Amino acid sequence: MSKHGVVSDIWVGIKITNKEHIKVLKALDHYYERCTYSDFGFIGFRRICQRTKLNKATVRRVCRALARKGLAEYSRGLFNEDGEVAGSGYAITMAGHVALQVMGKGK
Numbered sequence: 626m627s628k629h630g631v632v633s634d635i636w637v638g639i640k641i642t643n644k645e646h647i648k649v650l651k652a653l654d655h656y657y658e659r660c661t662y663s664d665f666g667f668i669g670f671r672r673i674c675q676r677t678k679l680n681k682a683t684v685r686r687v688c689r690a691l692a693r694k695g696l697a698e699y700s701r702g703l704f705n706e707d708g709e710v711a712g713s714g715y716a717i718t719m720a721g722h723v724a725l726q727v728m729g730k731g732k
Contacts, residue, residue, distance in 0.1 A: 641696070641724060645679060649687045652676035653697055653717035654725055667700050667714035688715045696721035 641647055652673050656666045673684045691697035692715065701713035 641728065643687075645677075645683060645687050646691060647725075647728075648677040648679060649673060649684060649691060650696060650717060650721050650725055653691075653715060654722055657717050657722050666716040667703050668716070669712055669714040673715070691715075691721065696724060 641650065653666075653668065655676065656668060670681050670684050670688070673679075673688070674681055677684065679687070688697055688699070692699050696718055697715045698718050699713065699715055703711045703714055705711040
């Protein structure tokens with residue numbers, strides 16, 4: 626279902642109309658093509674807030690909603706480039722990336 630696992634059904638026809646959902650997906654998608662390793666591409670709420678100009682409570686709610694729909698995925702125990710613990714974050718899934726492309730909202 627995700628970029629980081631086996632993709633069985635990439636596009637399931639989920640229509641995204643909520644502007645906040647689209648903003649967060651675009652923020653997650655910004656890191657999608659830059660990442661070639663399964664442990665990269667996850668970003669925390671602070672960075673998502675900076676990219677979307679949404680508050681943390683809204684970003685948290687939207688990320689969880691996107692994860693329930695299979696358009697984003699959560700991971701904890703992340704590390705930064707220096708090998709230091711960086712906390713947790715979300716990444717766009719293959720389904721989320723394809724959804725943006727189909728809607729014409731991707732890069």
